[in-house]
Amino acid sequence: MMGVVPDSTDATPAPTRHFYSAETPRSELRLYRGPLVGRSGTRQFEATGSVTLRWNPWPVLQWSGSSKEVDIGIDLANGSLVFEEPRVEVPKEHPFQVASKDGSPAEDIQWEGRGPLGRTVVGDPEAQDLTYATFILANLPAMQFGARLCHETAWYPGRTVLTGAGWKVALDYPWNHQEIEKDLRDNGGHAVTHTGRVEREDGSDFSAGSLQNVLHVLRYVLSLACGRWTSPILSVAYNNATEPTWSEWAPPLVSPWRTSFGLVDGHHPEQLQELFERTAVAWADPLKQEVVRRAIYYLIDANDPHPLELAVSSAQSGLELLAWSELVEDHQIHTAKTYKSLKAHESMRELLTLHSISPMFPPELTELSSVASKLTDLSVGDGPEVLTRMRNGVMHPNRTKPKFSTDEWYDAWCLARHYLQLSILGYLGYQGTHRDPAVKVHFTGQIENVPWNP
Structure with missing residues (x-):
């Protein structure tokens, strides 16, 4: 969405420019071209080549290089063959050497190779005066x-x-x-x-x-x-x-x-x-940082609905992580011993109650009532118990346990992500609004309040 033409006194800045750029948003990014240090076993050899970031078929940092040295696959120290692929490194004296074109190929090339490059820090790894x-x-x-x-x-x-x-x-x-x-x-x-x-x-x-x-x-x-x-x-x-x-x-x-x-x-x-x-503040506490990182991993795994049963299990694992962290470590509502005596749905329910999250079925998730009716021996029949029983049926199947339709699993998936997302926000102390996974159809701009700050 473009705006009006600014006048000559307008101080509107241009977008941030980055040192590494590509012709198009999907083009590979050239990071380096120049001398490389090759290694084959205990042998070190001279090479030249480039380092690029490629997007297809998946993002990968890749080096390609060539050398005039012969018998790269032989370890000169003992004359034995080296069965591992040679690898290369960027010399420390050429960290920001970028060329737009490869140029003409060198003569007398004896070896060429390419491969993935692991994490590499270039420049001063201990830099202290960055602005x-x-x-x-x-x-x-x-x-x-x-x-x-x-x-x-x-x-x-x-x-x-x-x-x-x-x-x-x-x-x-x-x-x-x-x-x-x-x-x-x-x-x-x-x-x-x-x-x-x-x-x-x-x-x-x-x-x-x-x-x-x-x-x-x-x-x-x-x-x-x-x-x-x-x-x-x-x-x-x-x-x-x-x-x-x-x-x-x-x-x-x-x-x-x-x-x-x-x-x-x-x-x-x-x-x-x-x-x-909120996350930047939590990051200063090593334990909170660990909990937040893992909980987000579980939520992102849960966001992938292929298959739904695995996504529901991922969300419940995140809820168990947060329940332990909140009920035992942070609020000390339980000791480690008393916590272990709780059933999975009981600890989940206590976690939700701690953040004023209703354990009952959200009104849009109509299929969950059908699920509850199939589970005839429920003690409470709320969301935590239904989710736990559905997961247990997948982990410990037999011929007598009820089976659930795709629509029923879909609503369970929405509920599990609803619980985990709100629990992460509650753990962070977040007070604003969010897009609720329990609302199946979202319009642009539609948001919901967190339940502890209605």
Whole structure:
């Protein structure tokens, strides 16, 4: 959605530029071309080549190289054959050497190879005087309202700013984001959708270690927000100089584009702001950080409904994790001994009650009453007990236990994600709104209050 032409006094900024760029959102990104250090067994040899980030058929960091040295597969120390594939590294003296073209092939090439490259930190791994960093994101839906950005002679509302725990993060989507998202909806796969910038709110310096920490927070916040994995990619940090100081190359954790079951609505960027702020605060506590990371893993697994039975089990595992953390570790309602005496649905029910989440069936999930009627020996017949009994029937099947239809499993899936999503938000102390998985049909902009803050 483009805006009016700004006048000559308009100070509207352009989108953040990143050190690594591609011709199109789906093009591979060239990170390096130049000398490489090859290793084969105990032997080290000279090579030349490149490092790229490729998207298809899945995201992978890949090196390709060649060498004039002969008999690469022979260990010169003892003359024996090396059966492992040779590997290469980027020399420390050439960390940000990027060329746009491969150039002419060298003569007398004796060896050529390619393969995946693991996580690599280039530049100063112990950098302490960083002032800002940029990164890219793939497969993240755009927020529809935000600060305006300028493209050529027109502006559009393309920047979302997040603050929390002393950090400031700007997420910018391009002016043609609608074309990019349409391509992703039609064809799936991966494409770059945003550039980002992170810095301290007060403008102070920070270290590479603290930068990695806030980028991890951003990974889990954005993945929770859109319901599938997305991460800051190829982060590049600067000090006051114009040349980059530090960068992290790593295989990106990004799910292929699919229908999103995320809790953030694109017309409500305030949801993402509070989510980032609450998560950044929780990250300072090592135990809370571990619980939040694992709970989000369970929720993202649960968002994939293939198959529904496994998705329901993933959500229940996340609920058991949070029940232990809240009832035993945080609020000390139970000791470890008394907690172990609880049945699974009893601990789940106590967790929900702690956050004013109703254990009864939401009105839209009409198939759950049919499920309850098939389970004739229920003691309470509420959501936690029905979910637990359905899972137990899958884990311990026999000929007499009732079977459930796809529609019944679908409603159970919606209920399990409803419980887990709200429990994660309750654990974080979130007070805002969300997109509720128990509401089967969502309209654009439709949101619900959390039950503990109606």
